[in-house]
Amino acid sequence: MAPHCDTMDGPVVKAAELAIEMENINYILPFVALEYDEELRKAFRKTLRVREESADAAELADRWFFETAVRLHRMGEGKPYTGLKPAGLDWGPVVPRAENALKTGDLDDLKNFVLKAVSEALEWRFKSAVSQKDYKLNDVDAARAYVNAMLNFVLFSNELYIYVEGVSEEEEDVE
Template sequence: MPPHCDSLDGPVVTAARRALEAGDVGVVLPFVPAQGETEVRAMFDAATNVRELNEDARNVADRLFFETVVRVHRAGEGAPYTGLKPAGLSVGPVIPLAERAIETGSPEPVANFLTGVLRDELTLRLEEVKALEAAKDRSITDARRYVGAMLGFGVYSHQVFQALQAPAHGEHGDADHEHAHQ
């Protein structure tokens, strides 16, 4: 996962910030698993009380709340918490396209981008197979290179197929969904 859920400008911290501003922990609770809700609510209450003292206390309380929400969110993903990342980190080309698709309701920019990347990767890998195929009869070493590229092309294709069928963030798989695509 790109550094997004744990960044200061990512969706989790953005929701946590909105929750503090609105005085409503419910704004951020959808970003944490149910088993982490009690901890997040307790930290929200503590942060809300401390924020009133002064600006320094507010900054510390906010940061602690953000860290708690992100840590609990990451635990719900089965991922380690490695600290908050600064805002402005590159999340690659796909996340902004996916966010725009959510805003517009159209998957076309994401689909077009991913299709282009996939086509380029498959072309490059298949060209390597073809180039190595021409020399495969020269020696065992050349034959091994060819076999490695040939098998690698098949495995890469299979891994892409599996990734296309993988559950989305936070989902644990749906037998009907998986069966429909096999």
């Protein structure tokens, strides 16, 4: 799945559209790392100049600016730019809930949904491991199945914790 910011209806393109409409780069600048600030500013100035030529030129310049803004945004994230994706992609249940939470100021729906999903994922992995725990010593296939289920549960739990706490791999190695 493409990142949300790579779409024509994602937050980067929306900010770029507003920047062009209002002729104010400050709408899009926060989406780009400081190191790419000047490149975006040059692209913005060029886009505004070219837009004055014709409707076709404006359409082409806008698209180029959107691509530039998304590319620079992705570079700031350390991620590859793979082109703009169409609007209307299905982001699953979390992205719309997160956007709605920001719009309404109410976190409850998103929080309850995510906590339920995490709880179900942990419970499924736990039950899978526990159900395979009492294998016979000489049943190596059953032992392997248990070890896989056990590691799936333990590693999932640890990776979830690391992600939630924001602990980097380097910090994890030190602890």
